[in-house]
Amino acid sequence: MFKERMSDLTAEKVTLLIFGGTGDLAYRKLAPAIYNLHINHLLPDHFNLIGIGRREKTTESYRKDLASAIKNYSAQSWKEERWPDLAARIEYLSCDLTEESGYTTLKNELAVRAADDLVHNYLFYLAVAPQLFENIASNLGRSQLSLSSMGWRRIMIEKPFGSDLSTADRLNKVLCSAFADQNIYRVDHYLGKEMLQNILVIRFANAVFEPLWNHHYIEQVQITAAETEGIGDRGRYYDHSGAMRDMIQSHLLQILAVVAIEPPESLNADALRRGKIELMESISLWPEQGPGSKLVLGQYQGYRQEKDVKPDSNTETYAALNLAINNQRWQGVPFYLRTGKQLQEKQAKVVIQFKNPHLVSPWINRMEQKINGGLLPNILTLKIQPNEGVVFQFNIKKPATIDQIVPVDMDFCQPCAFLINTPEAYEKLLADAIRGDLSRFSSWDEIEKAWTLIDRLYQGKPGEEQKLYFYDPGSWGPQEAEKIFQKAGLNWWN
Amino acid sequence: MFKERMSDLTAEKVTLLIFGGTGDLAYRKLAPAIYNLHINHLLPDHFNLIGIGRREKTTESYRKDLASAIKNYSAQSWKEERWPDLAARIEYLSCDLTEESGYTTLKNELAVRAADDLVHNYLFYLAVAPQLFENIASNLGRSQLSLSSMGWRRIMIEKPFGSDLSTADRLNKVLCSAFADQNIYRVDHYLGKEMLQNILVIRFANAVFEPLWNHHYIEQVQITAAETEGIGDRGRYYDHSGAMRDMIQSHLLQILAVVAIEPPESLNADALRRGKIELMESISLWPEQGPGSKLVLGQYQGYRQEKDVKPDSNTETYAALNLAINNQRWQGVPFYLRTGKQLQEKQAKVVIQFKNPHLVSPWINRMEQKINGGLLPNILTLKIQPNEGVVFQFNIKKPATIDQIVPVDMDFCQPCAFLINTPEAYEKLLADAIRGDLSRFSSWDEIEKAWTLIDRLYQGKPGEEQKLYFYDPGSWGPQEAEKIFQKAGLNWWN
DSSP: OHHHHHHHHTOEEEEEEEETTTSHHIIIIIHHHHHHHHHTTOSOSSEEEEEEESSOOOHHHHHHHHHHHHHHHOSSOOOGGGHHHHHTTEEEEEOOTTSHHHHHHHHHHHHHHTOSSSEEEEEEEEOSOGGGHHHHHHHHHHTTTTOOSSSOEEEEEOSOOOSSHHHHHHHHHHHHHHSOGGGEEEOOGGGGSHHHHHHHHHHHSSTTTGGGSSTTTEEEEEEEEEOSSOOTTOHHHHHHHOHIIIIIIIIIHHHHHHHHOOOOSOSSHHHHHHHHHHHHHHEEEOOTTSSSOSEEEEEETTGGGSTTOOTTOOOOSEEEEEEEEOSTTTTTOOEEEEEESSBSSOEEEEEEEEOOGGGTOTTHHHHHTTSTTOOOOOEEEEEEESSOEEEEEEEEEOTTOSSOEEEEEEEEEHHHHOOSOOOOHHHHHHHHHHHTOOTTSBOHHHHHHHHHHHHHHTOSOBTTTBOEEEEOTTBSSOGGGGGGOSSTTOOOOO | OHHHHHHHHTOEEEEEEEETTTSHHIIIIIHHHHHHHHHTTOSOSSEEEEEEESSOOOHHHHHHHHHHHHHHHOSSOOOGGGHHHHHTTEEEEEOOTTSHHHHHHHHHHHHHHTOSSSEEEEEEEEOSOGGGHHHHHHHHHHTTTTOOSSSOEEEEEOSOOOSSHHHHHHHHHHHHHHSOGGGEEEOOGGGGSHHHHHHHHHHHSSTTTGGGSSTTTEEEEEEEEEOSSOOTTOHHHHHHHOHIIIIIIIIIHHHHHHHHOOOOSOSSHHHHHHHHHHHHHHEEEOOTTSSSOSEEEEEETTGGGSTTOOTTOOOOSEEEEEEEEOSTTTTTOOEEEEEESSBSSOEEEEEEEEOOGGGTOTTHHHHHTTSTTOOOOOEEEEEEESSOEEEEEEEEEOTTOSSOEEEEEEEEEHHHHOOSOOOOHHHHHHHHHHHTOOTTSBOHHHHHHHHHHHHHHTOSOBTTTBOEEEEOTTBSSOGGGGGGOSSTTOOOOO
16 A cells, blocks of 8 residues: 555656557557557556547547457457456547647647646557658647656657658658657567567577578578568558568568677667667678679559559569678678568568588588489578467488488477467557667668668669569569579579 | 399399397397388398207297297388298208307308309398307307308397407407408497487588587587386396496497597598597596596496396496597587486487577676576487487577567477388398498497497496495486586586
């Protein structure tokens, strides 16, 4: 009792304001994430959620909507007895946030609710269409909702963060005019994924990986994020974006960064961001004579008939890249990135292919003449989704033979080993923003480097300088993506 | 048809002569091995088996005995329709091979059977009590059964090869007076085990292991061969031998050799043997001040009451050793060997413990303060029996936590991956001897080096200089075996 009273005296309250509170992201991701944090007792003692939208809606019916969204989309089972406690903290506010007057309304409403002894912290979540980002951010600044002498004001902003370097730069300037940089949480939800956070631990908390993690032992690295779905009803956004902007600029370059980063000084946000920026500065395109194609773009057959897509659209739904990293560790090692919609299998993974054993044991050459089909290289696969895990392919003697060598897998399956519901990325990211941990968010410098690279790669529209190849839905993308390899005999690990 | 006639014209015949044809080894191991080779079509076209024993027995009843032994002990299922063909090649010969006259009888019998156009090759298998080895070998020489101008004469001899350096040396001289060295097949049946042959492939046909396989990355190596059984009715032999002579001198030092060998020039017998001899020459005891105890001997409670065991016997049924390898690769790396009877679990395995990750990533030190119980090292386990496999223990971030690091296993289970009956060691070894491949047999030089080491370790009988510790059946051996580690915090991986 005494402890509780003590904490009441200095208590802080966190209010999460979801702009776009009745949108897809709020229902599918944010509400389930808040629910999961709630049932795991990971929300602050004083916590409120205010959903903000243009349409009229009562708080009562908003609560019902969120409850049914949570039942549909949360990986955790529904606990009826825990719901009333959370529901009581949820409100709906109808406000037109494209109008300046909306912010006056919002400010007044918040002032009413702040008439108590608590310190009030606000987390503004921009779960709205990207074309509204600038408008909302500048209005938050103008209305001084972004300022406070007591308690913090933070903003979480979804990707896409701009559509090229200049639009991203403009958006960033607007954000920074309203919020201090340490209060801007630029979401790349891949950074909240378990395996992505695990890659650094796997690399540095084991003695065997780091000595091998360089150009002496690694032949190539492949990063894949493949989806089986098409664009659904996101045509309006997607047709202006495409695979390069939607996936490569953000998620895949972030994966590349943690795979290739130099050992950071520590795991705090500053050190990690410094390391990633340094790495991104080292990324370059191969010189003309070096590798195969640098970039292969594709579009699935039928894309032009999708809803809200231009009938002559040249937007790519598939992209494959071949990048170099110009530092000591990675000299000569190609990094192949690819992503696409309507592909054969849903999977996100990193494949580290080690050099051929010949380079380590010369006499394998002689033995290999007896080996059917040659010796396969060692391969370490870091599986990001749908099932997290680590697989290592290595060579053994086939039982009951004298000198037949065959590849086999050592397997670690994370969901098999831990009977824990892996937390959703959004769960972690919301908890981080509430706690003030920026380490799983992108810094502006990273985003700037990523756009600089994408702009260089993306010279001209597809169909002009850059060819666009069509592929069948359910395939692994256009045949031409095989041309990206700079050495004969390499291919994509599907 | 033509091909068959061609091969008849120049055909060779192999006759396997099992001395001790009605003994345990013949029934349990050799007959099942020959049967397996037969049903897999791996015996030569012309092949005969002659079981030789002192007792009277008809060929007919010998065939029946072998059939029931095969049904009992072969891992392959019984194929009634394949048996008559093999049975027709089996004979029994009653001969007293402790008498010179027995060899005259044998020679005459073989001469009768050799009155055809075939080239006759003889493989003499000494499956008898070790005290008969010298007698039989010298009689084979004296009777000139070991000599031939046409076809080969080979001898396979079971362990124990002597009971110390001087008795082994004498036995070897007798063998060499009758047979050329390349016709002497000194059996160490561990060399026929799948995983032992696999260790070299795993080390050298993969790019990732060899760079780590040295003192920079490896903290210690443990080799265990544990049995749950006691000595059964082998008291007469075992009480004169003990764990050091029965297991360490032969099997465990052979395992050590393939784990630690320098990359051999090739995988042929000469190159492998040269490599193993060189390695064995580098094995040494640690200097006084260096490691913990060099040798811990134990005896299970109840051993002195076993059949044919002296009631005050000091023979060890458990031995644990701590060895150094004085070469560039292994400087400072302790090799711990242990074996015992009546232990908790039947297992033979090699455990490679890598250094702590701190030595690779300094900042792990800081992170580790948050880790419960500290960070465990990476461990590679090569499982030799009962189930062959490879397991790699490494560290990951525990799902749903921010910085808890936990060890997990990547697993490769050979019997799960290959639906093949792993061939028995004796099957391979008999096939090798028939084919003339010495690579899976011990050379005299290896045996000499092993005895030199054992004699040095085994100064004085247990109970005199060397203490003998008693342990409970079903335990992991005497407590005192933990004292063998030269660093605090190390222990046996059970």
